[in-house]
Amino acid sequence: MKKRVFPIIIITVLITAALFFFLQALLIPKHMSETKEGAMIREYYKNAGGNEVVFIGDCEVYENFSPVTMWEEYGITSVIRGSAQQMIWQSYYLLEETFKYETPDVVVFNVLGMLYDTPKSIGDSSKQEAYNRMTLDDMRWSKLKIQSINASMTDEEREKGGIWNYIFPILRYHDRWNDISKEDFQYLFHRDQVTDNGYLMQVGVNPVKDEYPRIPLVNYEFGDTCYEYLDKMRILCEEHDCQFVLVKAPSLSPVWYDEYEEQVESYAEEHNLLYFNFLEHLDEIGIDWNTDTYDQGLHLNVYGAEKMASYFGQILSVECGVEDKRQDVALTALWESKTETYQQRKAKLEAEKQEE
């Protein structure tokens, strides 16, 4: 009789653990129908590798550049590793992780991230926590993820469970039992693809109405933390023998002040980096704020992103020397498939838009 006790205990522990991980998988938000930004980090690992250009940054990269267009027009293979309100240290750790999978020729960093120096920079703690989760939840476990979590946590996160909330997300999402939907069961163990190589497509049109006011600020200086991580990214790229290019995507808000511009220009000059502020090239790119934005100039829609990709692809080819890979049969097959998916998505979204 006694001998049977330990197997029963072991089976019970295993069942408990299985139940724990099942419930955890069930309760984690899936981000399939709403806030798709939360699904982007996880998606990268499916098709990681083989990209010549890596974009790093926040919504100003994943909404404004279309990798498929760059492939179609220049044969450039690229991927975007961006997420909503991605802080600069998160960008750094994601970039370091990306080097495990990629050997890119160019890393493009969008400098809007220089405005946010601490997790508190964007104000509301719960909002920042939500953004943290979208960036960090699906990052693969490694020392880099731990470092990124430690650098990102809000005060409330530190007080209430700290890193354990990330190690066991059920501790964070336990109260979602009240909001469980069909989607939670449907995507229990898999996710649909929501982006095209990191680009989150939007087909809506919401023209710019008024010019965004340039309210004078008390302080225009980028924080030390931002410079620290910008330096780290630059050095990381040097170590991996890859060009580090700075860009300012053509988004009208948050307002990009001249004082910001001077600091980035000065940094780029000091370190001999290429820097492109696309806000200064809107006519050359062909951006029309009546048709190319889905949210009054905060981000480009797919038509704007394609124009942007077309313009920047030229720069990457000519000035950065990124090769045209369309002669590579395997890559061409892969990207043709990606292009098809992209076009189908575009057509589907446009059809849905028209139905509205």
Add this chain to the structure above:
Amino acid sequence: MAFTSVNFLIFTGILIALYYILPHKIQWIILLVGSYVFYFFAGPRYLAFLLFTTITTYLGILLMFRKNHSAAEYLQQHADYSKAEKKAYKAKVKSSNRAILIVVLVLNFALLFFCKAMLVEPIRSSMQGNGTLSFLTLGLPMGLSFYMFQSMGYLIDVYRQKAEALTNPFKLALFTSFFPQLVQGPISQFEDLKETLFTEHSFDRRQVAFGLQRMLWGFFKKMVIADRIAVAVQELKGSEYTGFAFFILVVFFAIQIYADFSGGIDIAIGVAETLGIRLPENFLRPYFSKNVAEFWRRWHVTLMEWMKRYIFYPITVSKPMLNLSMKAKKKLGRFGMRLPIYIGSLLTWLATGIWHGFNLHFIVWGLLNCFVIVISEELTPLYQKFHGRFAFSNKRGYDVWQIIRLFILINLIQVTDLFENVGEYFRKVFSLTYTFNYHVLWDGTMTKLGLNTADYVILLVGVVLMFLVSVLQRKGSVRKQMQKIPRILRYVILIVLLFAVILFGSYGIGYNASAFIYNQF
């Protein structure tokens, strides 16, 4: 490091592993180090208070021990002393020990009083003046009242020669700081705790399992019930909730304070049990009591026991009181004879109120309890006549009525805890007599208290479960009773309880998880 944090679970897990893996000889040292690590995480500055109590208690005990020891030797050497001479010498030694005792008690209670006083805003402001003395704004060190009462109780027992004098300062430090009971008790007697605290323990699977089960039950009570209902309690405190809404507050607070405090004690006892250490029970199904005196024999048992041993009895059996009793009996009869008991009760309840805090509402709480107990005592002959005359009063139905009556009465007193403004408290109590707003139950008020329908369902299930467990406890340990059911079913029950805590617990981001109510004392 809160009991309900992941860090605490990891800390406890590591400690239990080290405790059983390392040589058993050093188990008590592991506990001592662990206890200080635990306290360090509560706030390194508070260690000074713990050390102060430990060192002063140790010095007091050591001095008394040496005096008693040398007195014994002296009397041995002077065996030719007459009985009177020996008595005089012993009295001299005792007087000297009493002086030591008083010094240590005064030092410690002065510190406790000071810390409690500093929590009261007008006192703190007047003491602080314009200066910025940071120690005045430290707040109450975690568990100060608990470990100080435990240490002082032990010191008094050593003085009375009812407990052995512990001359190993590190063992005394462990007795003072044993981490599970550091937060909110229970307050142990040295003679009880020493049996298991300093002895070596081999790993006992069943004992560890029992400890973990007790912890799990504590987590359920605290995180699923107490912290969930706390939101509504905070809301119902508002001045607009009078009459029946106030009655709902009374019931909700009764559930909260019981689930919170007894849940915390379950965790403390459970942790100790996993280590093979037995802590005293602090709750003996108090809501099944039929009168206030009985309730206080079953609620916060160890504090009330302490108060009885070290305040009530010494007062009531003191010479002046016995003299008073004799004189008063002649003039006032039965009441006069019992006068010392009433004075003792009054002072004990005043002390208990002050133990909770230097606020008027705590003193009112103590006095109300005392008042009800004294009145009940005085009316005892009347009750007896009533029970003799009416047969129905001896039936089970009447017992239920008594239990319900006590539940309402005691919780009308307990709820003073929520009202620093005593006037507001009495206004609300009196509103029960003229505001009959029963419609709050169905007019949407209940859903504006921070709880939704699902929360109420969880609370209902949780409270029913607590009630059933209490009913089962009347037949003895529930865990032992569970041993009799099939193992599979037992495991299913425990797994369900575990996931109930994980899923329905009020913790983490977005929740204002409240600290254990008794942490503040």
